[in-house]
Amino acid sequence: MKNSLPARDSFSEKLADSGLRATPQREVVYDVLIKWRDHPTAEEVFARVKAELPTISLATVYNCLETLVQCHLIRTVNFERGPTRYCPNLHPHAHFHDEKSGDTHDIDLPAGLLDQISAILPPQYDAKSIEIIFRGAVGPARAASVPSPTANP
Amino acid sequence: MKNSLPARDSFSEKLADSGLRATPQREVVYDVLIKWRDHPTAEEVFARVKAELPTISLATVYNCLETLVQCHLIRTVNFERGPTRYCPNLHPHAHFHDEKSGDTHDIDLPAGLLDQISAILPPQYDAKSIEIIFRGAVGPARAASVPSPTANP
DNA sequence: AAAATTATTAGAATTATTCCAATTCCGACT
DNA sequence: AGTCGGAATTGGAATAATTCTAATAATTTT
Numbered sequence: 001m002k003n004s005l006p007a008r009d010s011f012s013e014k015l016a017d018s019g020l021r022a023t024p025q026r027e028v029v030y031d032v033l034i035k036w037r038d039h040p041t042a043e044e045v046f047a048r049v050k051a052e053l054p055t056i057s058l059a060t061v062y063n064c065l066e067t068l069v070q071c072h073l074i075r076t077v078n079f080e081r082g083p084t085r086y087c088p089n090l091h092p093h094a095h096f097h098d099e100k101s102g103d104t105h106d107i108d109l110p111a112g113l114l115d116q117i118s119a120i121l122p123p124q125y126d127a128k129s130i131e132i133i134f135r136g137a138v139g140p141a142r143a144a145s146v147p148s149p150t151a152n153p
Numbered sequence: 154m155k156n157s158l159p160a161r162d163s164f165s166e167k168l169a170d171s172g173l174r175a176t177p178q179r180e181v182v183y184d185v186l187i188k189w190r191d192h193p194t195a196e197e198v199f200a201r202v203k204a205e206l207p208t209i210s211l212a213t214v215y216n217c218l219e220t221l222v223q224c225h226l227i228r229t230v231n232f233e234r235g236p237t238r239y240c241p242n243l244h245p246h247a248h249f250h251d252e253k254s255g256d257t258h259d260i261d262l263p264a265g266l267l268d269q270i271s272a273i274l275p276p277q278y279d280a281k282s283i284e285i286i287f288r289g290a291v292g293p294a295r296a297a298s299v300p301s302p303t304a305n306p
Numbered sequence: 307a308a309a310a311t312t313a314t315t316a317g318a319a320t321t322a323t324t325c326c327a328a329t330t331c332c333g334a335c336t
Numbered sequence: 337a338g339t340c341g342g343a344a345t346t347g348g349a350a351t352a353a354t355t356c357t358a359a360t361a362a363t364t365t366t
Contacts, residue, residue: 021363023313042353057315062354067313079284081229081237081323083353096278110273117270117285120263125249127289131232132270136280174332176344195322210346215323220344234354236322 014071028052029064033074033088039095039104041083077104079133094132107134167224181205182217186227186241192248192257194236230257232286247285260287 011030012022032048033040040048046061065086068074077085079097085104087095092114094107109132118127164183165175185201186193193201199214218239221227230238232250238257245267247260262285271280 019312021312023362025314055315057317059316059355060314063314076234078232078234081231084234094273096274096280099281105278107274107278113270113273117266118287120247120266121249121260121287124291124293125258125260125287125289126292127249127287128252129288131284131286131288133284133286134271134274134278134280135282135284136278139277139279172343174343176331178345208346212324212347213345216345 011073014073015067018071020067020071025049025053025056025060026064026067028056029061030068030073030088033068033086037088037106039077039085039087041085043083045086079135094134096134096136096138098138099135100137105138107132164226167226168220171224173220173224178202178206178209178213179217179220181209182214183221183226183241186221186239190241190259192230192238192240194238196236198239232288247287249287249289249291251291252288253290258291260285 011027015022015026028049029045032045032052036048042058042061042065045065046056046058049056049061065074069076069086072090074086074088075090077087077095079095087106089106092109094109096105096107097103098105114130117130117132121127164180168175168179181202182198185198185205189201195211195214195218198218199209199211202209202214218227222229222239225243227239227241228243230240230248232248240259242259245262247262249258249260250256251258267283270283270285274280
């Protein structure tokens with residue numbers, strides 16, 4: 001079975017599209033984001049990348065992150081004052097911020113929802129992107145229609 | 154004609170609800186937010202408030218803003234890295250960030266939209282609030298069905 | 307392989323915010 | 337009115353996050 005993600009190829013390609021090179025630092029920064037998809041801060045990325053490239057500097061991590069954002073390989077996430085966080089999920093999705101744990105989860109958006117939301121804008125407004133952020137709590141799995149998973153494989 | 158906004162009353166009341174006082178500094182900070190509804194930063198609020206209270210300190214502006222947020226008199230707005238901005242509009246609304254001018258406009262939400270959006274969440278997720286941010290351009294009023302404005306009054 | 311370009315690095319500088327300790331203010335009680 | 341105590345304000349120091357700068361290193365081009 002071959003990997004369905006065109007990640008490695010499109011990684012170099014997307015950089016090349018902007019006339020930039022796929023350096024070891026950029027690769028490892030990107031790999032770290034792909035591997036731990038928990039919306040880390042630049043400092044957290046720095047800590048993780050150092051395991052692989054012990055001599056990398058924080059400035060380089062900032063540079064790489066900025067570069068990857070420019071090339072549309074990753075996105076920034078900003079809610080609450082505080083450090084910017086980074087997200088390699090490029091599909092349209094919302095973020096759910098769990099106020100208890102501080103964790104942020106990606107929420108996939110049903111097709112058409114974004115169009116529906118843009119429809120509320122007055123005609124002069126032309127939205128290039130829409131960001132949706134939920135804040136709240138993630139409870140224990142609520143007993144919904146399925147009574148109990150006991151008999152499930 | 155009496156003012157339809159219960160602002161001044163509810164201002165003192167909402168503070169009192171939290172056992173806090175309506176000080177001149179808090180009042181002027183709040184007034185400034187009500188008067189210029191352009192989502193200013195703390196520094197901008199500081200500059201505006203100084204016209205009225207020349208001896209106020211930046212620390213006090215931060216304190217007042219924080220206090221007003223606690224009492225649900227204003228809200229914070231955070232998009233882009235950069236300073237937190239403040240908004241006295243408590244009705245459910247989205248923000249449209251004009252990338253040309255840098256201005257942020259409030260967009261009223263039609264009734265039911267927030268419920269509809271929350272409906273996309275898996276059952277364990279309980280959202281206390283939803284934030285919607287548009288980014289894009291506010292163009293000149295688009296000529297839609299009307300072919301040309303030439304003959305228009 | 308020299309020149310030119312691009313990328314990385316460490317540290318200084320900047321920005322935004324919070325912390326702290328010292329007054330000042332205000333309301334309750336004498 | 338005078339005093340006590342908590343609440344609020346203040347200026348400056350401290351911290352956190354990010355950007356800037358100038359020097360070096362790596363890669364590509366000539």
